[in-house]
Amino acid sequence: MSDAPTTLPSDVDAAAAEAANPPQTTISCSRGLASWLAMQGVSFGLTSYQSGRLYLIGHQDGDVVSFHERVFNRAMGVAADSQRIFLADLFQIWRLENILGPGQMIDQFDANYVPRNAQTTGDLDAHEIGIDRDGRVIFVNTKYSCLATPSVTHSFKPIWKPHFISRLAPEDRCHLNGLAMSDGAPKYVTAVCKSDIINGWRDRRAEGGCIIDVASNEFVTQKLSMPHSPRLHDGRLWVLNSGHGELCTVDEASGALTTVAFLPGFLRGLAFHGRFAFVGLSLPRDGSFSGLALDAALEKRDADPWCGVLIVDTQTGDIVEWIRFEGEIRELFDVFVLPGVKTPMALGMLDPMIRTMITIEDWDEADRPQPVTG
Template sequence: MSSPTPTSAPDPADAEAVASALASVHTTNLPDLLRQLGGCLIVSTYQAGKLVILRPDGASINTHFRTFDRPMGLAADGERIALGTRVEIAEFRNMPAVAARLNDPPRHDAVYLARRGHVTGAIDIHEMAWDRSGELWFVNTLFSCLCTLDTKSSFVPRWRPSFVSHLAPEDRCHLNGLGMRDGRPRYLTALGETNTPQGWRVNKRDGGVLLDMQSNKVVTRGLSMPHSPRWYDNRLWVLESGRGALVTVDPKTGAKTDVARVPGFARGLDFLGPVAFIGLSQLRESNAFTDIPITEDNADRLSGVWAVHIGTGQTIGLLKFTGGVQEIFAVQALPGTLFPEIVHEGELLESAYALPDEALRQVKFSSAPAGTAKA
């Protein structure tokens, strides 16, 4: 593994990020690793109130910060981003043509502009994903259920664990992780098989469960704060956050196999090729999750993103935050994109217009107005 080197400074245009000294270091191979895999990473940190894009930039990783109110759940692909914040789900759409209006056009291969927001109320949105028909599913941790959206409701409950008797804003089992399979929601994690207000806290050390939504049964029990279930490479993966472990689970028998251990509270997982990208959190002393194995076994818990080869379980690269960011929630890979931008405020939102194809064919410019862009 290459030795850590300082990342490039946060973008000068993002004055708030500079002022907050959101510093990091990374292994020298990480920029080339992302280029070889053909993608970049987006990371959410509710503790720092930031969405962070990790973009390869020459020999460095460009850490690009955008400020949001408690950003957590995240879904992203080449066309769209959905982000769960304190009281809403914000949606962004890629308008690549806008890249020509940025300060350095050749560098940007995607520009995600804010498109809409849906107010959910403060429901502690955790993981989210789109299904094959484009519907967004998200974990509503406060109400212990899996939800979708409609045009009139705060949220639409679609499923809850069989052991949760009713809907209530009581975080009964700390439902948190969502994994898709064949384009449908399939696997979920919870920190306890419990049905009382905050009941999961009693045995958070090893009371966690991995659930199969299709059968509405528990796949396996005895997990230490499980998170981020994923179906990838024909295997079921999950993070045991409390042990700092990347684990595979046999979906038929529930048998667990450790693939890798990482030096922090593991939360947030995505894959590019043979590499798993895992989010790590330090866990502050005031955090409710501190009396678990990882806090006892590893006093020097780290915060950042670890790259682990899924064939060998070895760490092959990493980015470690050294200031400002202590806790990571989501890690999302963006295949096919190396240097994206995210725009949720400012002049570009006033003068960048996305039109349906039929309407776009009817648009004519007698002279190109300043600040006009076509999607």
């Protein structure tokens, strides 16, 4: 045996090796996903800040799942419908427009979302997005612990902050993260806690997570663990109690919590189509996601955590379909539904087609310059 000391690779060496040879991603899905999407007349999308991607999932003829991805650095919150996608990334908020009309196709795709505008905000750690009744973008400005809207001349314009936040500062004090819209206005937000010091939420992850009524500034509940993605749907308030891995409803008057389903992962991203909930799952990571009740819940069920999207029947709590990622993609942020779209695609800024895919809006005689008379 040699007396030479054994040298173990350092963390730096391991990181360099992983950067040179990034892990591959394996994507699997439930056998019935394509036919289920076809039957529901819907497709869906998701974002991952960890991989810096926007993903669009649809279906093709022959029960084939369509999967399309585009690069958006630190892709985060999304507000979307069949014609338009708003997307927050590292320092911008993008507007992507579907350039295809009814019956139009590009290859097998019946929707093509093209970037048409980017509002530069700077790195605000923007989380979820909503669109108000006037078409204005409202976003959760997590770094400054407030709700904000883009400004024509500045990085942002604050429009609301929790009553316990004493001043706007780039300190992510309470980890404000989720936004529920109602009738074109912000209704509820979620925060990890009510801390008013820099990164104070990191010591309050296990309990004290809150839902706040924006209009009244009152707490609906303070009994959650790392809540995310509040939504109003079918007359009920929904939330992801992420530290417990639970999809829940919340009584708006009493704050009472009802668990609809336990899902095996750190939950973030929630969208609805009828009675079905699309829920995003991430792998728990050391630090922010560790030491939560979710760890014990997974151990109790002898289960490993997932990264992917589970489609839940909210009437029964059953998982009806799923898509799962293994490898490079470990964390998701938002999930959204595209009703009436079969096979969506998007253009990214790194796609050569961004330069050549030129479309012309219909001519309008009213826009023709008129001669000056008199």
